[in-house]
Amino acid sequence: MKEIYVRFLKKAFVLMLFFSLQTLAQDFSKVDAIVSNYPKSFSKVEDLASKINHDFSKEEEKARAIYSWIAFNVKYDVKSYFSNSGRVVKYSYRTPEEKIQKQNQIKLDKVNNVLKTKLAVCQGYALLFEHLANLSGLENAIVTGNAKTNPSDIGKLPTESSHAWNAIKVNGKWKLVDVTWGAGVVNEQKRTFIPKFNAGYFFTEPEVFVLNHFPDDKQWVLGKFSQKDYANFPFYYAEYLRSDFRFITPEKGIISSNKATILKFKIEDLAETDKVFYVLSSDDKARNAVLKKAGNISEFEVNIAQNSNYYLTVFVNQKAISMYKITRGKSTAI
Numbered sequence: 001m002k003e004i005y006v007r008f009l010k011k012a013f014v015l016m017l018f019f020s021l022q023t024l025a026q027d028f029s030k031v032d033a034i035v036s037n038y039p040k041s042f043s044k045v046e047d048l049a050s051k052i053n054h055d056f057s058k059e060e061e062k063a064r065a066i067y068s069w070i071a072f073n074v075k076y077d078v079k080s081y082f083s084n085s086g087r088v089v090k091y092s093y094r095t096p097e098e099k100i101q102k103q104n105q106i107k108l109d110k111v112n113n114v115l116k117t118k119l120a121v122c123q124g125y126a127l128l129f130e131h132l133a134n135l136s137g138l139e140n141a142i143v144t145g146n147a148k149t150n151p152s153d154i155g156k157l158p159t160e161s162s163h164a165w166n167a168i169k170v171n172g173k174w175k176l177v178d179v180t181w182g183a184g185v186v187n188e189q190k191r192t193f194i195p196k197f198n199a200g201y202f203f204t205e206p207e208v209f210v211l212n213h214f215p216d217d218k219q220w221v222l223g224k225f226s227q228k229d230y231a232n233f234p235f236y237y238a239e240y241l242r243s244d245f246r247f248i249t250p251e252k253g254i255i256s257s258n259k260a261t262i263l264k265f266k267i268e269d270l271a272e273t274d275k276v277f278y279v280l281s282s283d284d285k286a287r288n289a290v291l292k293k294a295g296n297i298s299e300f301e302v303n304i305a306q307n308s309n310y311y312l313t314v315f316v317n318q319k320a321i322s323m324y325k326i327t328r329g330k331s332t333a334i
Helices: 002-024 028-036 047-056 061-071 078-083 096-117 120-134 179-183 229-230 236-240
Strands: 140-147 165-171 171-175 184-187 194-196 214-216 244-248 252-258 259-270 274-279 285-288 292-296 297-304 310-316 319-326
Touching: 028 061, 047 061, 047 096, 047 120, 061 120, 061 165, 061 179, 078 259, 096 120, 120 140, 120 179, 165 179, 214 259, 236 319, 274 297
Parallel strands: 252 319
Antiparallel strands: 140 165, 140 214, 165 171, 184 194, 244 259, 259 297, 274 285, 274 310, 292 297, 310 319
């Protein structure tokens, strides 16, 4: 009788844990569906905020509605970015109060310009998100810092501030948001913007967000990661943020080839139907990964030849996911 009771308690605990995890995994599809039917343009930012506040009462839903509307409707201003034509507004002031007033007016002018043109670079996206969050009563902050946008960034310390994103406090906890990257991707070769909604940059786990974002103010890392950690991470593509799986190893993006070695990959929660292959930039040949499964962990190996010097890219279902720098001689990791 005691054994049956113990088994019952174990089953009850597992069920309780399952339903708790289901509750924690928020589904914002209903919010996205409602926001997708909003007007594509608003003459005043207050009108958009009013609509969001009318339709949603929960803090996390308001934050998602703001994120989704901006990502659905604002395109990245590639012309301004590549021409480096960002206008610096000069102003004078006589008192600290006048300085703050003028700074706020400049920010508001930028917000209104984004709303009017529906074009922005990262600062414009972040300012519009900030303004709508303020109008919705949500505590938030604009965060500036370094973004890892190219495989050549692997191994580089984040010394240059090159990007802006947002942090927002929801139900007493700070969350990270990058609506610029959530709106789509830039094809640098063609200098075009490809709209592609990516929910992976909304409420991103800090340990994932830091893979390609490092703030000027370290409090916004929201975790125990250093500049060196950030520099040495592999390069992850936007599709990785969109995915449900996570790489466990290798943790470093720079692999030494001072001797022949076997590079071991471990991926958590890879689906049975997911197809994995990798490409070495030395010959650009696609090689199928031979996967070994153990529970929810999938493993495969890549042979690294001695004194090699190239990039290794991992693809899942034909989409580039991560890239690693193979270097001749000693590792250049910092």
